[in-house]
Amino acid sequence: MLRMARSLPEEVLEHVFSFIHSDKDRNAISMVCKSWYEIERWCRRRIFVGNCYAVNPSMVIRRFPEVRSVELKGKPHFADFNLVPDGWGGYVYPWIAAMANAYPWLEEISLKRMVVTDETLELIAKSFKNFKVLVLSSCEGFSTDGLAAIAANCRNLRQLDLRESEVDDPSGHWLSHFPDSFTSLVSLNISCLGSEVNFSALEHLVGRCPNLRTLRLNRAVPLDRLANILRRAPQLVELGAGTYSAELRPDVFSSIAGAFSGCKELKSLSGFWDVVPGYLPAIYPICSSLTSLNLSYATIQSPDLVKLVSQCQSLQRLWVLDYIEDIGLEALAAFCKDLQELRVFPSEPFALEPNVSLTEQGLVSVSEGCLKLHSVLYFCRQMTNDALVTIARNCPKMTRFRLCIIEPRTPDYITLQPLDDGFGAIVEHCKDLRRLSLSGLLTDRVFEYIGTHAKKLEMLSVAFAGDSDLGLHHVLYGCENLRKLEIRDCPFGDKALLANAAKLETMRSLWMSSCSVSFGACKLLGQKMPRLNIEVIDERGPPDSRPESCPVEKLYIYRTLAGPRFDMPGFVWTMDEDSALRFS
Amino acid sequence: MSPEIGTHQLESDTAGDMNFKETELTLALPGESRTLKEMNGGKIGTKRGFLETVDLNLGSLRADCSDKDRNESENDVLTAAKPPAAKAQVVGWPPVRDYRKNAMKSCKYVKVAVDGAPYLRKVNLEMYNSYEQLLSALEDMFSCFTIRNYLNERKMVNGVENVPTYEDKDGDWMMLGDVPWKMFVESCKRLRLMKSSEANGLAPRTPSKCSSTSG
Numbered sequence: 001m002l003r004m005a006r007s008l009p010e011e012v013l014e015h016v017f018s019f020i021h022s023d024k025d026r027n028a029i030s031m032v033c034k035s036w037y038e039i040e041r042w043c044r045r046r047i048f049v050g051n052c053y054a055v056n057p058s059m060v061i062r063r064f065p066e067v068r069s070v071e072l073k074g075k076p077h078f079a080d081f082n083l084v085p086d087g088w089g090g091y092v093y094p095w096i097a098a099m100a101n102a103y104p105w106l107e108e109i110s111l112k113r114m115v116v117t118d119e120t121l122e123l124i125a126k127s128f129k130n131f132k133v134l135v136l137s138s139c140e141g142f143s144t145d146g147l148a149a150i151a152a153n154c155r156n157l158r159q160l161d162l163r164e165s166e167v168d169d170p171s172g173h174w175l176s177h178f179p180d181s182f183t184s185l186v187s188l189n190i191s192c193l194g195s196e197v198n199f200s201a202l203e204h205l206v207g208r209c210p211n212l213r214t215l216r217l218n219r220a221v222p223l224d225r226l227a228n229i230l231r232r233a234p235q236l237v238e239l240g241a242g243t244y245s246a247e248l249r250p251d252v253f254s255s256i257a258g259a260f261s262g263c264k265e266l267k268s269l270s271g272f273w274d275v276v277p278g279y280l281p282a283i284y285p286i287c288s289s290l291t292s293l294n295l296s297y298a299t300i301q302s303p304d305l306v307k308l309v310s311q312c313q314s315l316q317r318l319w320v321l322d323y324i325e326d327i328g329l330e331a332l333a334a335f336c337k338d339l340q341e342l343r344v345f346p347s348e349p350f351a352l353e354p355n356v357s358l359t360e361q362g363l364v365s366v367s368e369g370c371l372k373l374h375s376v377l378y379f380c381r382q383m384t385n386d387a388l389v390t391i392a393r394n395c396p397k398m399t400r401f402r403l404c405i406i407e408p409r410t411p412d413y414i415t416l417q418p419l420d421d422g423f424g425a426i427v428e429h430c431k432d433l434r435r436l437s438l439s440g441l442l443t444d445r446v447f448e449y450i451g452t453h454a455k456k457l458e459m460l461s462v463a464f465a466g467d468s469d470l471g472l473h474h475v476l477y478g479c480e481n482l483r484k485l486e487i488r489d490c491p492f493g494d495k496a497l498l499a500n501a502a503k504l505e506t507m508r509s510l511w512m513s514s515c516s517v518s519f520g521a522c523k524l525l526g527q528k529m530p531r532l533n534i535e536v537i538d539e540r541g542p543p544d545s546r547p548e549s550c551p552v553e554k555l556y557i558y559r560t561l562a563g564p565r566f567d568m569p570g571f572v573w574t575m576d577e578d579s580a581l582r583f584s
Numbered sequence: 585m586s587p588e589i590g591t592h593q594l595e596s597d598t599a600g601d602m603n604f605k606e607t608e609l610t611l612a613l614p615g616e617s618r619t620l621k622e623m624n625g626g627k628i629g630t631k632r633g634f635l636e637t638v639d640l641n642l643g644s645l646r647a648d649c650s651d652k653d654r655n656e657s658e659n660d661v662l663t664a665a666k667p668p669a670a671k672a673q674v675v676g677w678p679p680v681r682d683y684r685k686n687a688m689k690s691c692k693y694v695k696v697a698v699d700g701a702p703y704l705r706k707v708n709l710e711m712y713n714s715y716e717q718l719l720s721a722l723e724d725m726f727s728c729f730t731i732r733n734y735l736n737e738r739k740m741v742n743g744v745e746n747v748p749t750y751e752d753k754d755g756d757w758m759m760l761g762d763v764p765w766k767m768f769v770e771s772c773k774r775l776r777l778m779k780s781s782e783a784n785g786l787a788p789r790t791p792s793k794c795s796s797t798s799g
Contacts, residue, residue, distance in 0.1 A: 081676030164683055171725075172705075192683065195725075196706050220693070220706065273687065297687045347688065349678045379678065406678045463677065488676070 014043050023048050042066060049073070050508050052090060052114065053533065056562040057098035068107045069133075070099065074114035076511050076556055077461075078486050080138065083513055083554070085539060087569040090114045093123075100127035108133035115139070116165075121146030125153035133159040140166040144193075148174035151182075158211075159187040169195050172220075176201040180208070187214035191240050191271060196220040207232035216240030219273045224252060230259035239263070240271035244298070248278045257282040270294035270319075277304045287311035291338075294319040296345050302328040310335045316372075319343040322358040322379060329362035333369025341375035342366055346406060349379070360387035367394035375400040382413045383440055388422025398430040402437035408464035408489070411441040418442055424449035427457070437461040447471035451478025459484040469496040476500035486511040493551070494521035501529055509558040513537075517555050520548035525557070526575025533560050534575035535568075543573060686711075692769060698726045698746065698777040709769045715761055719748060726777065746777040 017040055020026055030040040046069040047060060060067075074090025092114045099106055106128045116139045124131065131154045136142075144167065150160065151174055175197045178185075185205065190197065199221070206212060212233050217226075221242030230236070246252055256279065260266070266286050275298045290312050295305070296319040305320065305328045315336040322344055324332070332339065344362070348355045360383045367373060367390065374397050383405050392398075412419055419440040427433060427450050434456055438446065442465035450457070451474035458481050466472070473496035475485065485507065493516035504510060504525075519536065522543075526534040536543050537554035564574040692709040705725055712718045748760040752771045760768070 078676065080681050081679045082682070083676045164681070166683075194708070194711070219687075296684070299688070345684060346678065346680060349680045349685070350673060379680075404678055408674075408677065463679075489674075 010039050013039050017043055021046070045069060047071065051558050051560075052092070052095065053562060053565050054508070054558060054560045057095045059561065061098060061102040065102070066105075067099075067103050068105060069110075070095075070103075070106065070108065071110040071112075072114060073112045076486065076509060077113075077484070078488065078511055078513070079113055083488065083511075085537065085569075085571060088537065088572060089565065089567055089569070091567055092116050093120045096120050096123050096127075100124075104128065105130055107131060108135075110135040110137070111139055112137040113139065115141040116146070117141050118143055118146035118149070122149040125149040128154075130156055132156055135159065135161040135163070136165045137161075138164045143168035144171050144174040148177040151175065151177035152179070155182065156184050157182070158184055159214075160185070161187060161189040162192050163189055163216075165192050167193055169193050172196040172198055173201075175205060178205055180204075183208050183210065185209040186211045187238075188212070189214065189216040189240070191216040191218050193218040193220070199225055203228055203232060209233075210235070212236065214238040216270060217242040219243055219271075222246065223256065223279065227252075227255040227259040230263055234262045235265055236263050237265050238268040238270075238292075239266060240294075241269070242271055243274050244272045244279060245274040245276040246279070248276065253279060253282060257285070261285045266290070268292035268294075272298040275300045277301075280304055280308060283308075284311055288313055290315060292317040296321055296343065299323065299347070306331040312336060313338075315339055317341040319345070321345050321347045322356045323347055324362075325357045326359055326362040326365065327357070329358075330365045330369075333365045337370060338372060339366070339370040340372050342370075342373065343377040344379055345377075346379040346404075349406060354381045360384055363387070364390050364394075367391040371395075372397075374398050377402045377404075377437075379404045379406060381406050382410070383419060383422070384412045384414050385417065385419055385422035385425075386412075386414075388419065389425040392422075392425040392429040396429050397432060398426070399432050400435040401426055401430065401433060402435065402461070403439055404437065405439040408439070409441045410439075418446070420446040420449065424453075427453040432456055435459045438465055439463060443467050444471040444474070447474040451475050454479055456481055458482065460486070462487045462490055464489045466490045466492060469493055472496035473499060476503045482506075483508045485509075487513070487515060489514040491516055494518055497521060498524065501525055504529065504532055504557055505559050507559065509556065511554075511556050513554040515555070516551045518549045519543040519546065519552055522552060522555060522575045523548075527577055530577060531559055531561070533558055533564055536573045536575065537571060538573075539571045692772075694750075694772055694774045696722065696725070696775040696777070699779045699782070701726055707775070709772060714765055715768075719760075722748070722775075722777070747780050748775065749778050750775050 026044055030037045041063050044064045045067060047064060047067050048071045049055060050073050052072045052074050075084050090113060092111055100123055107130055116136060121142055172195050206229055215236055217240050219242055223244055223246040226241055260283050267290060269290060272295055277300055288311060291314055293315060301323050302325040305324045309332050313335060316338050358380055363378050364387050373395050411417055420443055423438060423446050433454055436457060444467045457479050469492055472492040476496060477500060497517060498521055522534050522536050535556040536552045538552050543552060564576050689710050693706045694709060696705045696707055749757050750760060750772045751757055751774050
């Protein structure tokens with residue numbers, strides 16, 4: 001075998017490798033033999049680091065010297081719901097500083113849940129001469145000043161995507177920093193920005209970028225500006241409208257309707273804040289070619305939603321508020337036979353009583369009518385085991401199933417039983433299930449089902465569920481492909497964690513908050529597992545100021561080659577080999 | 585205090601052999617009854633209000649970690665059924681991201697003109713809960729100007745002072761701070777930060793009325 005490998009010239013192998021893009025395959029190639037490892041590392045162009053603390057920048061740079069595209073993720077997923085205190089970490093600056101030296105030809109940076117500063121953006125803007133793509137997903141820490149630096153300096157920028165980031169935006173004038181000579185933009189997503197951008201600068205930018213395919217505007221762009229923008233970009237494939245509300249006037253209506261009709265390539269729509277239903281017919285002409293529709297900000301009621309979705313026969317993805325109700329989901333099931341992904345968000349998540357008629361029946365209808373459905377996020381207030389069993393049987397190809405019954409520990413509302421059997425059916429029938437979020441009243445039994453059947457499961461989210469450590473043990477022991485486990489408010493403690501410590505090294509991360517893992521167990525894990533970072537996050541002060549048996553507030557465990565990190569705030573402690581000494 | 589923790593060994597080698605059904609692990613203290621587990625499906629059958637759940641969660645165990653208090657809290661957990669507390673929200677539940685919650689709020693954009701500034705800005709009044717928050721945001725936006733605090737405290741920077749005023753539904757220009765916040769949000773059509781010298785002609789304010797700052 002080795003002889004064969006040496007007989008093929010490097011250039012040939014490199015050429016072959018250039019067709020291999022997936023990280024898994026690239027990693028496999030690099031393990032074949034030493035020479036393949038060497039050749040592969042010099043020609044790897046894309047790096048994905050799922051946890052920015054699992055490795056440090058110099059390790060990455062040392063191994064892969066010719067990288068063009070980097071994707072990094074920082075905070076754990078539960079940071080989205082304010083469970084990770086501010087200042088926890090996820091700072092990207094050290095990575096950018098290291099890459100500024102090592103990768104002058106870097107073209108793409110994608111960051112998720114990281115803290116990005118204006119200084120970082122300025123460094124990006126001046127360090128990478130061929131910079132093309134910046135995606136900041138759920139990031140924070142920067143302002144429009146940083147964006148102005150990007151606009152002014154990145155002559156070849158193709159994509160600027162700020163999806164769901166928190167941007168400090170005192171000035172809407174950053175957009176004007178794109179020079180008049182700048183025409184390379186393909187994708188712009190500023191939907192998260194709170195304040196206005198300069199409209200004429202926006203129109204001019206849109207007008208001079210002939211390759212613009214994706215434009216997601218923010219709420220501050222009023223409806224009467226939309227027509228002008230659309231007329232300058234009839235080639236748009238993806239549009240996020242701004243505020244979709246204005247006084248109903250026939251001239252405004254026909255202007256907008258005309259502009260939409262001119263966009264023959266539109267496949268995806270989003271935005272639509274403050275919708276005035278009278279303006280919805282303006283988009284009817286393009287509905288039949290839409291594949292993706294995000295109406296999750298649109299406060300329109302089910303009759304209007306029914307009229308809309310019944311014209312979207314090509315729809316593959318729908319995000320919508322629960323205003324759609326069961327009746328709207330029935331229409332969806334009847335008309336949108338290509339539907340693959342459905343997300344239904346709650347219009348009033350904190351109301352004690354339901355404000356809409358959306359029940360388990362809506363999801364059942366969709367599962368019956370849409371045979372390609374494989375990705376679901378569904379917020380509702382009631383559920384039954386029968387409904388879940390039906391859904392499981394209808395959708396054996398389900399890959400992502402996230403159910404959020406708004407009131408914690410809600411049982412089957414008809415039988416008053418836990419929902420163990422329902423979720424059990426999901427994991428049993430849906431053999432390709434990769435992601436699962438549980439809710440409702442659940443005992444250890446549901447975890448037994450999960451451990452037994454969910455063999456392809458990669459990510460599991462658990463809240464207010466289970467009875468004992470047995471539940472956690474079932475999951476850690478049985479789910480062979482588990483990478484991310486996040487748990488809150490469950491009675492899981494030390495036993496299952498300590499018994500399955502080795503499992504934790506096969507996963508990216510484990511989050512446990514408001515559970516019963518003791519400080520003593522954390523110390524023990526830290527001692528025994530040097531390749532894990534055991535982070536105790538506790539805002540009550542040092543854990544050793546309380547008894548060892550006292551449960552920690554929050555625990556974040558992740559595998560790492562980089563050892564304990566150095567940027568921890570005062571409320572985070574890493575348990576390592578020395579912790580037993582330090583804390584005694 | 586559980587004696588198990590101190591002497592517990594890592595059992596990663598034997599994890600597969602453990603027969604948990606026989607050992608019946610629970611999280612109770614030694615000698616604690618297993619009431620919770622023995623009940624229907626491990627939980628009390630009736631649906632408990634969320635708010636009771638909040639009170640009963642393991643936070644009550646953690647709060648006081650001394651022996652004495654711990655036993656008492658444990659009893660609370662097991663006897664259950666506290667009357668519902670006032671509406672309290674648990675952090676991060678339901679799992680809806682902040683920007684979604686904000687998007688559901690209605691939007692009231694009003695133009696803000698600042699005397700001496702070359703451009704108009706717009707602010708969404710629904711994003712703020714008080715005059716203080718609004719003024720602080722305006723200060724951020726027009727950072728080279730200062731705004732006289734509605735309580736008539738002067739904030740001087742660069743020697744320029746501005747008085748926040750607004751045009752109400754009737755077209756009258758008023759100084760900020762007279763009416764309760766919510767009433768202001770409803771009636772405000774636009775904002776103008778006037779130079780103090782020009783603000784003299786406005787309806788006089790009575791400082792005593794500006795006690796209600798949040799709506």
